[in-house]
Amino acid sequence: MKNYFGKNKRKSVDVPSATSPNRLGNQTGPSHIIEVIGVNKYFGEAHVLKDITFYIRNNEFITLLGPSGCGKSTTLRILAGFEQPDSGDVFFEGKTILNTPPHQRKLNTVFQRYALFPHLNVYDNVAFGLSIQRKLSRAEIRTRVEQALRQVNLEGYGKRWVDQLSGGQMQRVAIARALVLKPQILLLDEPLGALDLKMRKEMQIELKNMQRSLGITFVYVTHDQEEALTMSDTIIVMKEGVIQQIGRPTDIYNEPENAFVADFIGESNILPGRMTRDFEVEIAGHSFVCVDPRPGSDDVDVVIRPEDVRLEAPTENSISGVVSSVVFKGVHYEMLIETDQHEWLVQSTEKANEGSHVGLAFDPDEIHIMKKSEHSPDRQPTVPDGDAKFPEQSPEDDW
């Protein structure tokens, strides 16, 4: 773990790209428990996974993140063995597992809707996998089931029927049922999606603690960016079957690879900029010092997070505008600043009066430069709004 965090800027090394075909050959090693290489998947005409390549380190909490239909669940189902890729390969500890049926794979799944067996009680649900193996005595099974139930704080619930449980309890049973088999990898498919906000927050922390204390690799699928940022060691951002970025939560948040990632992970101001030389960018007619080099073309996308924008008295050299709305959000105020070309989203603990004229300021290291991509906002830059763009998110998914 220490090594892992010590390694800086993993994304620049690890993002799969067609230009570095040798990357995988060099990096194959015992620490990569799973390697997914060049996987493509079609459902009829639809190309749902496009050349997916990534690896999973032993004992890490890795999250597949993206809007619905991005292929994250399909990727997980390929790992579990419920779907076969049309091309590409999946390696488990260096050996392909494409010919291994699901019941022989050393990984277990926590299903989206729990998929608990309704004809069995909690105890028998958890004991299911152990009793299938036929290797253990009844007493051994009992010990392990009770231990698993203890791990998920469901001691004494063994005799309950699954339809007598709350959503959170069912979730715990599903986790216990998978963990009791001591898998090397636990796959979780939007496991908290059906829980209410409070329960979800609690379970996020519990899951993360569980993963740390058990030392099991977790592969987690979610469309909730906050969940991903909270729990993951590594996040894989996907869109329309393509991996957009792989990196640590801080990398993904602070240095999004493109406008899609910037937009999807948290709220952001994405603006067109021009760079004619390194470390200097022109935004809305004003020139700013930044810490990024010129990416190779003059036109760039600039991301500035709303909490990084300071409001000051307008000067000749600053971008300035009129405060068009102020909303109190608890910890901070959320304000919209109308400028000539763009509507800025600003979050600050200090309130500006609606209708007042303000200047915008930001530090050089708060300006993040991205290459133009297909995801770039075209002429009319937009203020990102998670709700409107990803309708499958319920309101409480928002920050």
Next chain:
Amino acid sequence: MKMRRLAYPYVLWMAVFTVAPLMLVAFYALTAYDADGRLFFTLQGLRNVFATDNTVAFNLFGLADLFGFNLQVPIYINVFAKSLEIALISTVVCLLVGYPAAYILAQHSRKRRGQSNFWLFLFIMPMWMNALLRTYAWLALLEPMGIVNTVLGYLGIGPFQFIYNDFGIGLGMVYNYLPFMVLPIHSVLVKISPSLIEAAEDLGADSTRTFLRVTFPLSLPGILSGINMVFMPAMTTFLIPDLLGGGRYLLIGNAIERQFMVSRDMTTGSALSILLMIFVLASMRILTKYEQESSEGGLLA
């Protein structure tokens, strides 16, 4: 309150067409007319059913032959036993044939969700035809000089006695009642969430064990209602044994029919009906009790 008022027509319907006839049958079973045409209370009908002056050897499932005992029972009890034997065998055969059929149909419907299932439709379609007609068709096919025996004759085999025996009656019952077994099992199977099957596989169960430990237990309610739907008519039918038994065969349904239509003995006929009803209700009660127990885990939820 409004809902309760809406129920009144049904209550009336059941009173007129279910409760009243039942009471009439019970009334007939316990009464008779004397020589002067006066009605009087009697237990003669019930006594006739259990009359020991006319006994035959009891041989349910050939058990008497197997164990070499000779038990003389009243003739109607033997008819009862014979009906039970044929109904049970038909139900078991329906289950053995119907379950795999329902399973295959369910797999098929699952793959093409939302579309009507052509094969299931084919299974149900014969039910739209008159039962009498369908059964007559079997006669034409299976009689000694019928189509099947003729074809077999060309091949140098046969002729076989297909009808006017247990086989013929059993075949008729299986053919007629198979859809009633297939439909409830199919509708339970298609409702089993695919993720439960995947969960079982994920937890290490191969396809055989997934079936035995998950699919089959989850389909038990369908099996039980299938058994209900087949056993009940198989036990009480008189049409099938009448036609495919060649009229020589006496099952409980025919016995009742004859009491009314041939002997004109309403008292004995009604007594037989009441006893049959009690027997069928009792067996259904046992089955539903099992069904409730097995569905406690939320199967039907």
